[in-house]
Amino acid sequence: MRKNIVAGNWKMNTTVAEGVALAKEVNEALAGFKANCDVIVCAPFTHLASIASVIDQNKLGLGAENCADHKSGAYTGEVSAAMVASTGATYVILGHSERRQYYGETAETLREKVALALANGLTPIFCIGEVLEERENGTYNDVVKGQIVDGLFNLSAEDFGKIILAYEPVWAIGTGKTATADQAEDMHAHIRAVIAEKYGKEVADNTSILYGGSCKPSNAAELFAKPDVDGGLIGGASLKCADFMGIVKAF
Numbered sequence: 038m039r040k041n042i043v044a045g046n047w048k049m050n051t052t053v054a055e056g057v058a059l060a061k062e063v064n065e066a067l068a069g070f071k072a073n074c075d076v077i078v079c080a081p082f083t084h085l086a087s088i089a090s091v092i093d094q095n096k097l098g099l100g101a102e103n104c105a106d107h108k109s110g111a112y113t114g115e116v117s118a119a120m121v122a123s124t125g126a127t128y129v130i131l132g133h134s135e136r137r138q139y140y141g142e143t144a145e146t147l148r149e150k151v152a153l154a155l156a157n158g159l160t161p162i163f164c165i166g167e168v169l170e171e172r173e174n175g176t177y178n179d180v181v182k183g184q185i186v187d188g189l190f191n192l193s194a195e196d197f198g199k200i201i202l203a204y205e206p207v208w209a210i211g212t213g214k215t216a217t218a219d220q221a222e223d224m225h226a227h228i229r230a231v232i233a234e235k236y237g238k239e240v241a242d243n244t245s246i247l248y249g250g251s252c253k254p255s256n257a258a259e260l261f262a263k264p265d266v267d268g269g270l271i272g273g274a275s276l277k278c279a280d281f282m283g284i285v286k287a288f
């Protein structure tokens with residue numbers, strides 16, 4: 038059956054020292070009790086090896102926020118999936134809306150990234166979600182379906198089964214404006230139906246679909262109570278241990 042997951046996305050925040058301290062704090066907070074979900078932090082590339090050396094990955098998973106769309110070679114400044122894996126990280130966020138918007142990521146580059154992540158044993162946390170205009174003009178279900186079809190439906194059922202999805206409506210990211218639990222549930226159920234149409238009900242039922250966008254301790258429980266919401270991808274609230282743990286404890 039699918040897992041419940043709370044994953045932090047630190048984005049471009051914290052120095053190495055600050056990130057290591059935060060990861061340690063979360064790791065220690067988790068040591069004391071049994072969380073009812075998997076807990077992951079996704080940190081900048083520069084932090085990964087240091088964090089890997091101070092956390093217990095049986096308690097706290099570690100991921101990158103991106104990886105390159107090429108295997109290796111003359112791509113100055115890029116970080117490959119193999120490099121990410123060599124730090125000890127085992128997850129990678131791919132297709133975050135900020136990367137699609139500011140760095141021109143397309144379905145084509147994302148297919149490459151997903152393939153390379155899987156080839157290196159990383160679990161992709163693949164992000165999808167509509168912008169405000171698409172929410173308002175009613176095309177959001179088609180937009181999100183298109184992102185899944187174009188980015189992931191080249192995969193075999195076996196490989197698709199390794200993907201974690203994160204629905205992040207762009208209008209809810211960093212805005213304080215969370216999707217309502219009903220809006221999230223409607224979309225998550227739609228996403229599961231889209232997966233079922235392609236890969237069958239069993240694969241769809243086994244796929245973890247996280248919600249992201251202004252998720253915080255005060256709204257997490259209501260979102261996570263929905264049958265198709267399997268957890269959260271947390272931005273701002275993952276930067277403070279108490280807030281992040283408050284969300285973990287919503288399960």
Ligand code: 13P
Pocket residue numbers: 046133205209210211212213249250251252270271272273274
């Ligand atoms: P916020 O939680 O800051 O809205 O960010 C969500 C997000 O983009 C996680 O990937």
